[in-house]
Amino acid sequence: MITIENVRRDYATDVAIGPVDLxxxxxGITALIGPNGAGKSTLLTMAxxxxxxxxxxxxxxxxxxxxxxxxxxxxxxxxxxxxxxxVTRLTVxxxxxxxxxPHSKGRLTRADEDIISRSIDFLDLGLLEHRYLDELxxxxxxxxYVAMVLAQDTAVVLLDExxxxxxxxxxxxxxxxxxxxxxELGRTIVIVLHDINFAAHYADHIxxxxxxxxxxxxxxxxxxxxxxxxxxxETPVQVIDGPHGPLAVYY
Amino acid sequence: MRERADxxxxxxxxxxxxxxxxxxxxxxxxxALTILIVLSTxxxxxxxxxxNPMPFGTSGFWRIAELxxxxxxxxxIVAVCQAVATVSFQTVATNxxxxxxxxxxxxxxxxxxxxxxxxxxxxxxxxxxxxxxFGIQIAVMVALAMLLYGWLLTGRYANLQIMLLIGIVIGxxxxxxxxxxxxxxxxSEFDVLAARLFGNISxxxxxxxxxxxxxxxxxxxxLWMRARRLNVMALGADTAxxxxxxxxxxxxxxxxxxxxxxxxxxxxxxxMTFLGFLVATLAYQFAGxxxxxxxxxxxxxxxxxxxxxxxxxxxxxxxxQGVVSIIIELVGGVVFLIVILRKGRL
Numbered sequence: 001m002i003t004i005e006n007v008r009r010d011y012a013t014d015v016a017i018g019p020v021d022l023x024x025x026x027x028g029i030t031a032l033i034g035p036n037g038a039g040k041s042t043l044l045t046m047a048x049x050x051x052x053x054x055x056x057x058x059x060x061x062x063x064x065x066x067x068x069x070x071x072x073x074x075x076x077x078x079x080x081x082x083x084x085x086x087v088t089r090l091t092v093x094x095x096x097x098x099x100x101x102p103h104s105k106g107r108l109t110r111a112d113e114d115i116i117s118r119s120i121d122f123l124d125l126g127l128l129e130h131r132y133l134d135e136l137x138x139x140x141x142x143x144x145y146v147a148m149v150l151a152q153d154t155a156v157v158l159l160d161e162x163x164x165x166x167x168x169x170x171x172x173x174x175x176x177x178x179x180x181x182x183x184e185l186g187r188t189i190v191i192v193l194h195d196i197n198f199a200a201h202y203a204d205h206i207x208x209x210x211x212x213x214x215x216x217x218x219x220x221x222x223x224x225x226x227x228x229x230x231x232x233x234e235t236p237v238q239v240i241d242g243p244h245g246p247l248a249v250y251y
Numbered sequence: 252m253r254e255r256a257d258x259x260x261x262x263x264x265x266x267x268x269x270x271x272x273x274x275x276x277x278x279x280x281x282x283a284l285t286i287l288i289v290l291s292t293x294x295x296x297x298x299x300x301x302x303n304p305m306p307f308g309t310s311g312f313w314r315i316a317e318l319x320x321x322x323x324x325x326x327x328i329v330a331v332c333q334a335v336a337t338v339s340f341q342t343v344a345t346n347x348x349x350x351x352x353x354x355x356x357x358x359x360x361x362x363x364x365x366x367x368x369x370x371x372x373x374x375x376x377x378x379x380x381x382x383x384x385f386g387i388q389i390a391v392m393v394a395l396a397m398l399l400y401g402w403l404l405t406g407r408y409a410n411l412q413i414m415l416l417i418g419i420v421i422g423x424x425x426x427x428x429x430x431x432x433x434x435x436x437x438x439s440e441f442d443v444l445a446a447r448l449f450g451n452i453s454x455x456x457x458x459x460x461x462x463x464x465x466x467x468x469x470x471x472x473x474l475w476m477r478a479r480r481l482n483v484m485a486l487g488a489d490t491a492x493x494x495x496x497x498x499x500x501x502x503x504x505x506x507x508x509x510x511x512x513x514x515x516x517x518x519x520x521x522x523m524t525f526l527g528f529l530v531a532t533l534a535y536q537f538a539g540x541x542x543x544x545x546x547x548x549x550x551x552x553x554x555x556x557x558x559x560x561x562x563x564x565x566x567x568x569x570x571x572q573g574v575v576s577i578i579i580e581l582v583g584g585v586v587f588l589i590v591i592l593r594k595g596r597l
Contacts, residue, residue, distance in 0.1 A: 050489050074495025081489050087345050088485045088541040098483065102495040106479030130273060152494070 001026035001156065001188050002047060007056035009042060017042045017212040019056060028204030029182050029189045033196055033223075035233055038209040040192045041082070041160050047190070048079030048158045060156055074102035078152040080145055082160045086133070092144045093129040096120055099151030119151040123177055139170035146174070150181060157181070159191045163198065171195075175202045196233075196248045200224050208232045224248065276539050280549075283537040287552035294559035298323055301567055325455040325520065326562065328467045330530075330554035332516035335471040336509045337527030338534065338543065338550050342485045343505045344415070347535070350528040351513045354399070354418040356392050357522035358425035361448055363388065368444045369432040376443060385459045385518055389466070392514035393507070400506050447521060449576050452562060454520045463519050470511040477505065478543035485541065523576060529583035530554040557583075 001024055008018035017039035024030050032040040045051040047058050049065040058065045060077050078099070090098075096119055100112040108116075120129050123143045133141055142162060149157055159178075163171045179202050181187050193199045199206050199220065206223040208216035210232050216223055223229070224246040229237035237250045271277040299319050305311035340351040367375035378384070399414060399421075433441060447454060455463075474481070483496045484505070491498045516523065534550035535541065561575050561582070 048493060050492050070492060070497050071495035074493065079489075079493045081493075084490070086486050086490075087341075087347055088482070090541070098486065098490075098494060101483055106482065 001061060002190065003059045004043070004047065005057050005059075007043070007046060007053050007058060009046065009051070010054050015212075018053075020212075020214050022207065022214050022217065024188070024190060024207070025205065026188055027182065027186065029178060029191060029202060030205040030207060031199035031203035032190065032192045032207050032209060033194075033199050033232070034209035034215075039212040040209050043209070044079070044158050044160050044190065044192055045081070048077060049073060050079060050081070071102060074152065074154075076154055077156040077158065078149045078154040079158040080149045080160060080162065082164060084141075084145055089132055089134065091130050091132055092125055092136070092147070093120065095133060095144055096129075096147045096151050099148040099153075102152060115153060116151055119147045122150060122181070123147040124173075138165045139167065139174075142166060142170075143174065143177075146177070150185070150187075154187075156188045156190070159189065161192045161194065163193065163195065171198070178202070196224075196229065196237075200248070201245055210234075220246070271540055279539050280545060283539075284549060284552070287537070287549065287556055291552050291556045291559060294556060294563050295323055297563050298559055298566075301563070321455075321457045321460070322452055322562075323559070324460065324464075325452050326558045327555060328460075328463055329452070329516050329520055329523065329526075330558055331471050331551050332467050332512040333523060333527040334530045334534070334550035334554040335474050335547060336512035336516075337531040338546055339474050339481060339505055340509045341531055342481050342543070343502050343509075345485060345487050347532070348528075349415060350524070350531075351509050352522070352524050352527070353415055353422070354396055354510070354513070355422035355425065356396070356510075356513045356517050357524060358422035358429070359392055359395060360388070360517045360522060361429045362425040363391075364447050365429040365432045365444060368436060368440050373440055373443055376447065380456060382458055382462060385456075386462055388518040389462075389511070389514040392517065393510045396510035396514075397507060400503060449521060451576060452520055452558070459519055463515050466511055466515045470508045470515075474505070474508050475544075475547060477501075478547065481505070481543045482541075521576075523579075525580040525583045526554065526557070526576075529579070529587055530557065532587055 002022075004020055004022040004024075006018070007020045008016060010016045020039075020043060032044060034040050042051065046053050047060065047065065049058075049070065053066070060073070063073060063076060065073060065077075093116065096116050097108060097112070099119065100108060100116060104112050120126055123146055125140070125143055125147055128136065128140060128144075133144060136144065142165070146159070146162060149159070162174060162178075166174060175198055178189055178191065182189050182204075191203070193203075200223070201220075203220060206216070206218065206220055207214055208223060208228070215232055216228055224239050226237060226239050229239065229248055229250075233250070235250055237248050239246050239248050241247070271280065299316045300307070303312055303315050305315060336351050341347050341349060364376065364379065367379050369375075371378065379388075399418065433444065436444065480496055480501055483491050483494050484498070484501055486494075488498045491501070530550050530553050533553050534546050537553065538546045538549045540546070557579060558575075561579050565575050565578060
């Protein structure tokens with residue numbers, strides 16, 4: 001679904017991301033994990049064509065992200081970055097409505113309104129839809145952004161650390177909703193995660209990055225071993241059997 | 252309109268994702284728009300007809316009204332230019348407290364005017380008048396602005412903040428040069444120059460209008476047609492790109508149109524530093540919505556109401572029409588502070 005070939009981005013003579021070669025399969029959730037500065041967000045941002053690359057190519061569903069028109073790409077791939085701050089004062093519904101822009105160019109039709117309603121309901125925001133974003137808690141706002149990305153109705157959804165600033169309950173709810181989006185709506189979701197246990201439980205594939213390289217790619221069962229995690233995170237990690245699958249313990 | 256369509260359908264009723272948060276916001280907008288239309292029409296007619304020495308309906312009356320109409324037309328142009336340019340500029344800069352004046356148009360205008368007096372005396376200022384010179388002034392201002400944008404926005408470290416900072420530095424530099432030259436002028440030359448350095452509707456020459464009107468109409472119409480894309484641009488570069496809007500291209504187009512509008516207004520009547528800023532801030536307050544298709548009309552009407560209102564009062568009550576722009580800046584500053592203090596945020 002996403003084919004990354006020989007992608008490189010240089011920051012300084014001795015700091016670079018890549019070269020990365022990776023194929024992210026269609027469907028399900030793929031989690032990008034790794035220590036800080038491993039290049040997870042950079043890779044995701046390049047795949048979402050928000051950042052240029054210095055070499056290599058990325059294709060999503062056969063469309064090259066560098067040469068395909070941005071407006072066409074917006075119907076295939078949606079991306080949510082970590083920092084979202086808008087000067088515009090928007091209600092939840094207006095924000096989610098922007099997700100339809102690639103399709104409607106700002107003229108919302110009845111079909112668009114239906115999709116907006118469904119996305120809002122999917123993220124459980126029905127009661128909040130006419131509240132302004134600045135009146136919401138961080139968790140609710142984060143859900144509104146995800147609803148906007150879902151309303152874009154793209155096959156591929158890229159999310160950069162959507163669990164940031166979320167407490168335990170909201171993080172679990174968010175992951176469960178993303179799992180449903182992958183299963184029920186058939187989306188291919190690529191997500192940058194910091195918590196390895198979340199990745200192990202909710203993702204279908206885990207891609208481990210370190211120093212700008214992909215060092216491991218596999219199913220959670222393949223990645224969740226003492227040996228692999230200790231190597232990737234450069235800190236002693238022990239994997240134990242939990243009630244819902246393997247758990248990494250690192251403290 | 253969309254809600255009416257919904258009412259026809261038996262399907263589940265849900266308020267649409269329109270630009271009004273609720274029916275109250277819609278009512279508020281309509282009321283604000285109506286008040287502004289009434290005020291601006293009132294002041295417009297007042298300027299044409301008030302204190303007209305000839306009896307109404309005579310040919311003399313119409314001749315005087317016609318002469319005054321030039322002034323009103325200039326006000327309309329300035330109102331459209333300043334309002335549309337400032338709202339668009341704030342959107343693409345994703346900052347509601349900047350103004351396109353920051354890009355150095357006004358300092359450039361001051362420097363050009365001052366150096367022509369400095370180098371050629373009062374005759375130099377006279378030589379600066381004329382349709383061709385007016386066109387050249389606009390072209391130079393737009394070219395300078397585009398050079399700055401093109402250079403700063405296409406590099407790898409393209410950054411709007413750096414561009415604004417450089418604009419301020421260039422503006423400050425030109426201002427310092429102009430001030431230095433002003434020190435060396437004779438008092439009589441300085442007096443003539445000073446009159447041109449304050450924004451004043453009477454600065455405008457009717458012979459400029461054949462160029463100023465089309466520039467203003469075309470540039471603001473193009474921005475109006477881009478209003479929906481501007482709504483997306485307001486969400487910032489990443490979100491705009493993610494939604495399929497080519498941010499850099501859209502930024503360059505918008506800044507070009509803003510430059511044309513600001514250059515037209517500045518070359519026509521001189522610097523109006525605070526007007527656009529005041530108008531944009533008030534327009535967002537009045538409109539109660541951030542959709543550009545709703546904000547643009549409110550902003551233009553607000554600008555015209557302020558300009559024509561200040562002009563009408565100064566001319567017919569205080570007999571001091573020369574100080575209109577000073578009054579606008581004074582009143583504007585106070586209103587702006589009140590708005591900020593009441594709202595507690597920008």
